[in-house]
Amino acid sequence: MDSLTQAVLGAGIQGAMLGRHQGRKALAAGALLATLPDLDVLIDYGDPVSGMINHRGFSHSVFVLTALALALTALFRYWRPSPHYSARRLFLTLWLVLITHPLLDAFTSYGTQLWWPLRPTPTSWSSIFIIDPFFTLPLFATVAAAAIVGLPRKARGALCWTLGWCAAYLALSVGAKSAVEAKARQDMDRDGIAVSAMFSTPEPFNIVLWRVVAKADDDSYIETVRSVFDTGPSESIRRPLNTALADLLPESSRLAGLRWFTDNWLRYDDIDGRLVVSDLRMGLGGGYYSFRFEMARRTGPEGRWAAISPVYWPGQRGTEHLSAVLRRAWQSTPPLPLAQWERNMTQPPAPAALP
Numbered sequence: 001m002d003s004l005t006q007a008v009l010g011a012g013i014q015g016a017m018l019g020r021h022q023g024r025k026a027l028a029a030g031a032l033l034a035t036l037p038d039l040d041v042l043i044d045y046g047d048p049v050s051g052m053i054n055h056r057g058f059s060h061s062v063f064v065l066t067a068l069a070l071a072l073t074a075l076f077r078y079w080r081p082s083p084h085y086s087a088r089r090l091f092l093t094l095w096l097v098l099i100t101h102p103l104l105d106a107f108t109s110y111g112t113q114l115w116w117p118l119r120p121t122p123t124s125w126s127s128i129f130i131i132d133p134f135f136t137l138p139l140f141a142t143v144a145a146a147a148i149v150g151l152p153r154k155a156r157g158a159l160c161w162t163l164g165w166c167a168a169y170l171a172l173s174v175g176a177k178s179a180v181e182a183k184a185r186q187d188m189d190r191d192g193i194a195v196s197a198m199f200s201t202p203e204p205f206n207i208v209l210w211r212v213v214a215k216a217d218d219d220s221y222i223e224t225v226r227s228v229f230d231t232g233p234s235e236s237i238r239r240p241l242n243t244a245l246a247d248l249l250p251e252s253s254r255l256a257g258l259r260w261f262t263d264n265w266l267r268y269d270d271i272d273g274r275l276v277v278s279d280l281r282m283g284l285g286g287g288y289y290s291f292r293f294e295m296a297r298r299t300g301p302e303g304r305w306a307a308i309s310p311v312y313w314p315g316q317r318g319t320e321h322l323s324a325v326l327r328r329a330w331q332s333t334p335p336l337p338l339a340q341w342e343r344n345m346t347q348p349p350a351p352a353a354l355p
Contacts, residue, residue, distance in 0.1 A: 001132075010033055010034020010101070014030025019151030048312050050310075061102070061114065070091065072094050109281045110281075111263075126177070126199065126201045127207070128202060132202075138165055143159070146159060180226050184198070196215045197214070213281070221238070223280075227329055242267060242268040245270055249295075262280075272348045278345070287318075287345030292312065
C-alpha cells in the first residue's frame with residue numbers, strides 16, 4: 001500500500017494500544033515505525049527488474065520484523081522502562097505496527113516476500129488496490145482527529161472502531177474477489193475455455209470493478225473486466241502469451257527472477273526486434289500495464305536474441321483512461337474498449353523515447 005496508508009495504520013494501532021500513556025507520541029511513533037519497511041526503496045539494485053523483485057524483500061519478512069520488534073522492546077525497556085505497560089504489551093504493539101505493513105502489502109497484487117529468506121512465490125492475495133480511499137480516508141480522519149484532541153478514552157475507542165472497519169473492508173474485498181472470479185470462471189466454462197490458472201485484481205481506488213486474467217491451455221490468456229454489479233456479459237479479450245519468444249532467449253537470471261516474482265504472469269512481445277516482457281498482474285488492462293521491460297534485442301544475421309540490462313519499456317500507462325475505468329465501476333455501458341487498447345501494446349513508441 002502507499003506510504004500514507006501504512007503510516008496512519010501504524011499510528012492507529014499504537015495510538016489504540018499505548019495512547020493512554022504515550023499520548024500523541026504514540027501516533028507519531030507508530031507512523032514512523034510503520035513506514036520503516038519501505039526504506040528498502042533506497043537500495044539501488046542496478047536495473048528495474050532487479051529492483052522490482054527485491055522490493056518488499058528482507059524488510060517485509062515476518063521473521064526479520066519479529067526479530068526487530070523483540071530488539072526494540074528490549075532496547076526501550078532498558079533505556080525508558082514504563083510502569084504503565086508490560087514488556088509483553090510493548091512487544092505486541094511494536095510487532096503489530098511492523099507486521100501489519102507487509103500483511104497489508106500482501107493484499108495488493110505486487111507481491112510481498114513474507115517468508116524471506118525462504119523463497120516461495122511472493123504473497124499476492126490481490127484483493128485491494130495500492131491506493132484505496134475507502135480504506136485510507138476513515139483511518140486518516142480518525143488519526144488526524146486524535147492528533148488534534150489527544151487520546152482520551154473516546155479517541156482510543158474511535159481508533160479501535162476504525163481499525164475494525166479496515167479489517168472488515170479487507171474481508172469484504174476478499175469476498176468481492178471470490179464472487180467476481182466465480183462468475184468469470186462460469187463464463188469461461190460456458191464458452192468451453194479450459195482455464196489452467198486465474199488471477200484477479202481490483203481496478204484503481206475501489207473493490208467494485210475487477211480485472212480477471214486467466215491462462216488457457218493454448219498459450220493464450222483471457223482478460224475480463226467485470227463489476228460486482230454486472231448482470232450480463234463483461235468486456236473480454238483473448239490474446240497470446242508468446243512464451244516461445246522467451247524460450248529462444250539464452251538463460252537469463254533476471255527473466256528467471258521475474259518469472260518467480262510474478263508467478264509467471266508474463267506476456268512476451270517482439271516489438272521492432274526488442275523483446276518486451278509485460279507483467280499482466282498490474283495496470284488498467286487491455287495492454288496498459290504498470291510494469292513492462294525491454295529485456296533483449298535481436299542481433300546478428302540470424303536475428304538471435306541477446307539479453308540486455310533490463311530497462312523500462314517507454315509505453316503508455318493509460319492514465320488518460322482512468323476516468324472511464326472509474327465510471328465503469330458503476331455503469332456497464334459504454335464498455336471499456338479493451339481490444340482497441342490492446343492494439344497499442346505492440347506499437348513501438350516514438351523514436352526519441354527508445355533507448
